[in-house]
Amino acid sequence: MLLSAREVSRSFGSFVALANANLDVEEGEIVGLIGPNGAGKSTFFNCVAGDIPPSAGRIVFSGTDVTRASAATHARLGIGRTFQVPATFEEMSILDNVMVGAFLRHHQRGDARAAALDVIEFTGLKALTEAPAKSLGTPGRKRLEIARVLATEPKLLLLDEALAGLTPVEIQEAIALVRRIHARGVTIVIVEHIMEVILTLAERVLVFNQGATIASGRPRDVVNDPAVIEAYLGRRHARDRGAHAP
Amino acid sequence: MRWLGIVIGAAFLLYPWLVTDDFYARTGADVLLAAIGASAWNILGGYAGQISVGHAMFFGIGAYLPLLAYSHMGLPPVAGVPLAIVISLGFAIVVGLPTFRLHGHYFSMATIAVAELVRIVIGNWDFVGAATGLMGPAVSRTWLDLSFRSPIPYYYLFLAVLAGLLLLTWHLQRSRMGYYWRAIRAGERPARSLGVRVARYKLYALLLSAAFTSLAGSLYSLMVGFIDPESGFGILRSVEMIIIAALGGAGTLFGPLLGAVLLIPLQTVTNSLFGGGGSGLTYIIYGGIIVVLARFEPGGLLDLWRRASQWWSRRRETVTVRHAA
Ligand SMILES: Nc1ncnc2c1ncn2[C@@H]1O[C@H](COP(=O)(O)OP(=O)(O)OP(=O)(O)O)[C@@H](O)[C@H]1O
Ligand SMILES: [Mg+2]
Numbered sequence: 202m203l204l205s206a207r208e209v210s211r212s213f214g215s216f217v218a219l220a221n222a223n224l225d226v227e228e229g230e231i232v233g234l235i236g237p238n239g240a241g242k243s244t245f246f247n248c249v250a251g252d253i254p255p256s257a258g259r260i261v262f263s264g265t266d267v268t269r270a271s272a273a274t275h276a277r278l279g280i281g282r283t284f285q286v287p288a289t290f291e292e293m294s295i296l297d298n299v300m301v302g303a304f305l306r307h308h309q310r311g312d313a314r315a316a317a318l319d320v321i322e323f324t325g326l327k328a329l330t331e332a333p334a335k336s337l338g339t340p341g342r343k344r345l346e347i348a349r350v351l352a353t354e355p356k357l358l359l360l361d362e363a364l365a366g367l368t369p370v371e372i373q374e375a376i377a378l379v380r381r382i383h384a385r386g387v388t389i390v391i392v393e394h395i396m397e398v399i400l401t402l403a404e405r406v407l408v409f410n411q412g413a414t415i416a417s418g419r420p421r422d423v424v425n426d427p428a429v430i431e432a433y434l435g436r437r438h439a440r441d442r443g444a445h446a447p
Numbered sequence: 448m449r450w451l452g453i454v455i456g457a458a459f460l461l462y463p464w465l466v467t468d469d470f471y472a473r474t475g476a477d478v479l480l481a482a483i484g485a486s487a488w489n490i491l492g493g494y495a496g497q498i499s500v501g502h503a504m505f506f507g508i509g510a511y512l513p514l515l516a517y518s519h520m521g522l523p524p525v526a527g528v529p530l531a532i533v534i535s536l537g538f539a540i541v542v543g544l545p546t547f548r549l550h551g552h553y554f555s556m557a558t559i560a561v562a563e564l565v566r567i568v569i570g571n572w573d574f575v576g577a578a579t580g581l582m583g584p585a586v587s588r589t590w591l592d593l594s595f596r597s598p599i600p601y602y603y604l605f606l607a608v609l610a611g612l613l614l615l616t617w618h619l620q621r622s623r624m625g626y627y628w629r630a631i632r633a634g635e636r637p638a639r640s641l642g643v644r645v646a647r648y649k650l651y652a653l654l655l656s657a658a659f660t661s662l663a664g665s666l667y668s669l670m671v672g673f674i675d676p677e678s679g680f681g682i683l684r685s686v687e688m689i690i691i692a693a694l695g696g697a698g699t700l701f702g703p704l705l706g707a708v709l710l711i712p713l714q715t716v717t718n719s720l721f722g723g724g725g726s727g728l729t730y731i732i733y734g735g736i737i738v739v740l741a742r743f744e745p746g747g748l749l750d751l752w753r754r755a756s757q758w759w760s761r762r763r764e765t766v767t768v769r770h771a772a
Contacts, residue, residue, distance in 0.1 A: 250640060276642030284640075290633035301630045304623040305642040313623070353641055
């Protein structure tokens with residue numbers, strides 16, 4: 202087993218954002234993670250990537266307990282992640298952004314540069330190699346984040362809504378990119394609100410609601426699960442009644 | 448661009464022989480010294496983006512130890528230089544480890560507080576001359592005292608140190624270290640996610656920065672032969688390094704040098720016009736520069752130049768395209 206996250210919880214003050222979440226991932230899988238807004242998906246990613254420590258639970262990656270390890274250690278061990286709100290290095294060029302990632306495995310400048318250029322080509326950013334990151338729109342930034350983390354040569358990639366905000370054509374391109382990444386032997390966990398993406402990419406889906414796992418299984422089965430429908434529809438009813446602020 | 452570099456390099460090498468008066472040569476040495484200090488600050492504040500307002504602490508340690516070695520042990524002042532660097536590194540570790548947990552303004556404020564504390568302690572400590580300060584050898588006993596009447600030897604000593612520092616910085620900025628510093632400045636959280644050990648790389652930047660700031664302080668007291676708490680540890684020292692670096696362009700290789708070339712002569716002129724009271728004017732000039740930079744040109748003059756030349760070449764391209772069409 203590549204990743205085993207058991208009974209992972211996280212609270213912010215008295216608010217429980219994540220309650221006993223479980224996720225096991227086998228090497229070579231693409232797992233989808235869905236759930237309504239505020240379900241705790243990003244919080245779960247932050248825990249698995251070492252960005253914030255879980256309040257309780259245990260996370261094991263390739264046989265190593267990483268529950269309390271730093272984010273940098275996670276990257277070293279081979280867990281890569283993108284951010285839901287892109288966090289590219291704005292003043293730096295696309296190449297330099299990706300080189301920061303590449304320096305993790307290639308300590309010499311020339312090697313890091315060559316590795317970064319490979320990744321830039323692979324992710325279709327070649328025409329923009331020297332452009333500053335801040336010249337990109339949100340879709341470009343999301344692609345750059347993928348390139349940057351790929352340069353760290355992860356075994357497990359956590360994609361947090363990397364396809365949000367794309368046009369239908371861009372979505373098809375991004376799906377193809379995720380497939381190519383997977384074909385390179387990278388295991389992927391993907392959070393996505395666009396059902397089409399989850400249904401085409403994921404072999405297995407996990408549904409979060411209010412911090413807990415409420416369903417898991419094959420995508421087609423999960424979307425017909427009454428508990429899942431209720432989690433989504435319940436939210437919609439609540440919103441229609443105006444109980445939720447926007 | 449290469450020609451421009453050669454011309455500027457030659458100008459720096461020949462400058463003392465191009466001017467007739469010692470006053471100009473001394474101003475030249477002052478410029479180089481300020482450039483060393485600002486370039487040292489630039490490693491931490493510019494490249495790694497940790498705005499220290501307490502670098503006077505390292506400058507002061509560097510300035511005091513040579514004169515302490517002389518006045519307490521009769522050693523040539525240079526003997527105190529390595530010890531000053533070691534003590535500065537020690538301070539850097541003690542100060543850096545807790546303050547690096549702070550972010551943005553909080554880090555800056557903590558560095559001010561520590562530096563001011565050191566200044567107050569020094570000003571009340573008789574062993575280091577308390578408020579009066581320390582003197583160097585009045586006349587050179589041997590050449591080792593490095594006490595010259597002419598500013599020209601200092602000019603070349605400073606030029607050599609600055610060249611070494613810039614060469615090292617150039618090498619680092621292209622290496623893994625330099626990329627990690629810029630990543631930390633741009634965002635610690637994404638940097639961590641890419642495997643950057645943020646605390647460690649900040650500390651490397653601080654250590655290098657502190658060592659060279661200490662060296663700048665030592666060079667200062669070797670040349671001036673006198674130091675007191677205000678000129679060694681005063682907050683104006685820290686502010687000067689920041690302003691010079693920011694004016695030229697923080698986080699660029701030659702920004703601090705450009706800033707020093709512009710600001711130090713200006714300061715010298717205002718000081719000579721308004722006598723000893725010039726320091727009040729210095730505050731006003733510094734304040735003015737901060738306001739203008741913060742409002743209009745956060746990237747400093749080198750950034751302005753870069754954008755202007757980009758705009759110019761783009762304009763030329765469109766003109767050529769129009770002609771071709
Ligand atoms: N640092 C934080 N401090 C306080 N509350 C937080 C913090 N981070 C997340 N939360 C809260 O935890 C809950 C889960 O947030 P999270 O971002 O994990 O949801 P999500 O499933 O990713 O939602 P979305 O689909 O909108 O991205 C939300 O109610 C959010 O407000
Ligand atoms: Mg989220």
